[in-house]
Amino acid sequence: MRAMVGISCCVKAFGLFGTPNHAASDSYVRVSLGPIGAVPVLLPAAGEALVPDILPRLDGLMLTGSRSNVHPNHYDGPAHAEGTPEDPQRDSTTLPLIRAAIAAGLPVLAICRGFQELNVALGGSLDQRIQDLPGRIDHSTPSDQKLSGVRTGKAHAVRITPDGQLARIWTAAGAPFRAEAVPVNSLHNQGVCRLAPRLVAEAWAPDGTIEAVRVADAPGFVLGVQWHPEYDWEQDARSRAIFTAFGAATAAWAAGQRPEAVRRAAA
Numbered sequence: 001m002r003a004m005v006g007i008s009c010c011v012k013a014f015g016l017f018g019t020p021n022h023a024a025s026d027s028y029v030r031v032s033l034g035p036i037g038a039v040p041v042l043l044p045a046a047g048e049a050l051v052p053d054i055l056p057r058l059d060g061l062m063l064t065g066s067r068s069n070v071h072p073n074h075y076d077g078p079a080h081a082e083g084t085p086e087d088p089q090r091d092s093t094t095l096p097l098i099r100a101a102i103a104a105g106l107p108v109l110a111i112c113r114g115f116q117e118l119n120v121a122l123g124g125s126l127d128q129r130i131q132d133l134p135g136r137i138d139h140s141t142p143s144d145q146k147l148s149g150v151r152t153g154k155a156h157a158v159r160i161t162p163d164g165q166l167a168r169i170w171t172a173a174g175a176p177f178r179a180e181a182v183p184v185n186s187l188h189n190q191g192v193c194r195l196a197p198r199l200v201a202e203a204w205a206p207d208g209t210i211e212a213v214r215v216a217d218a219p220g221f222v223l224g225v226q227w228h229p230e231y232d233w234e235q236d237a238r239s240r241a242i243f244t245a246f247g248a249a250t251a252a253w254a255a256g257q258r259p260e261a262v263r264r265a266a267a
């Protein structure tokens, strides 16, 4: 049986009456059925109460990107500027879900908003418009590219730690990379300010923005990236390798294989 991967949903207004719908982009469904090799299960943004019922049924958790932003109350930050999109129902679902998934050793892959959620869930904070900070570059959706290229276009390079999780994944997959400069796409305004105590940074943009993290003491696979590998995995071997590595962890979980730390804790 294939693994089941939970995909975080946003609450978005749809239709003539703008009724709230729980939604995730098709790109997460496709990457799940593609290189992850798992059945995608869309998780409604229905709050913390569902977490104990949902978690034991999953073999992995993928936290999606979204234009909305984690509410600053979750990290004691200043109020967002007027008009900044928020999604409190998503926050109240994903933040406890992330903590529970990591504690259980479940494989977790966190992308863009999901990466920011991972940082906040574990006690970190966010800068709200990094392009307004001195010395920082604009990481937001570029307006000078044709629409089809906006999501996939490489916007800047990241430097990665040569002995980190990303380097291991790409080396194992035979995906070529230069640790000093790996090109990535970029569609975000916010970024990590205070890194959560359990997170270890392993990629940085040229302006110092943290672009990838792992959890130092996680019992299982946990990777967070600020960019969007789900947009170009069909063309980009490094993007694809991130998903195949996550997929291998979810397949092992589905087959009943637990990381050593989880087995020890259960013994």
Ligand SMILES: N[C@@H](CCC(=O)NCCCC(=O)O)C(=O)O
Residues within 6 Å of the ligand: 064, 065, 066, 067, 068, 069, 111, 112, 113, 114, 151, 187, 188, 189, 190, 191
């Ligand atoms: N809202 C945060 C997170 C950005 C993010 O996840 N962007 C994805 C956009 C998805 C899309 O439009 O395709 C921020 O702005 O920092």
